[in-house]
Amino acid sequence: MNDIGGGTDLRPRDPEAREATHGGAGQDPEKRSQILAGAREVFFERGFDAASMGDIARAAGVSKGTLYVYFENKEDLFAALVGSECEETAERMFVVDAGEEDVETALTKLGFSFVQAILRPSSIALLRTVIAISAKFPDIGRRFFEAGPCEGISRLSVYLAAKVEQGELDIEDVEQAASQFLTLCKDGVTIPALVGAPDAPDPAAVEKSVQGAVRVFMRAYGSRRRPAP
Structure with missing residues (x-):
């Protein structure tokens, strides 16, 4: 068969x-x-x-x-698995505390949960598999992108938009800003894990990456009404 x-x-x-x-x-x-x-x-x-x-x-x-x-068929089954894994991961790592008044604290918490989630062995295995077959099955790659990265950007954008309304942030394009923040968080820690580098990111490297992302983000988008960190 x-x-x-x-x-x-x-x-x-x-x-x-x-x-x-x-x-x-x-x-x-x-x-x-x-x-x-x-x-x-x-x-x-x-x-x-x-x-x-x-x-x-x-x-x-x-x-x-x-x-x-x-x-x-097998493609249909894998596509369903991609959707299930992305949905579960999004629920776990893209939860922003809307009640947290301090933007830096909220972003730091989100950044840590985001990086820790994408560095899980199952997340790395899923990403490797999707990359390996996306040229042959582009629809699976598209579904992964929409259910994973796009969903995360969408969820973070809602929080950022609320903080813009409150005067805490000064952002023209919240989706672009959300994408930039998530990219900064994982920059330098995802690739080593993805390619199986012997020196996989340790907690100190993750903390440095997230703290740096928050610092750069706030300097770029912090409201001019509040002093830069």
Whole structure:
């Protein structure tokens, strides 16, 4: 059976797959999460090309027929995994405390959570895999970009816009400013981890990067009504 597509009849014939279609194909959220957990293990360990639907079925503890009830092919399954991972990561690392009156404190907290999240082994593995297949499957690269970087910029932009309204920041384009801040935070710490450099970023390097990002950002966008840090 071809993992990527084709005209093969993929209708479920085994009992487990027939059960999965009860009430609509791929409607059980627990089963879907179970499959994504298996896919996560296989894709991150072997990469996209080396992974097979059979491998994923075994890792997930389901039949191969059940996989095709929930996902059309391997590309569809990986795209769903990308969306799931990005959504989970965004919820964890792009939370800005709207009640925090001090902008520098809020940005510092966000910067640390952002960098720590992207340096997690699973995040690095996902990024490596997306980069490796994005030329072949550009739609997956697009979905990753929209669910990951774009979502983070959007969330931070809301906070920055509120602080502009309050006179705490002086920014003409909040989306551009949000992108610049996140880029400054990860500058110098992401690439070493991504390429497997022996001297991976340590806590001191992360702190230096984030503190530097906050300092540069506030000097560029701090309201002229308040003294520069």
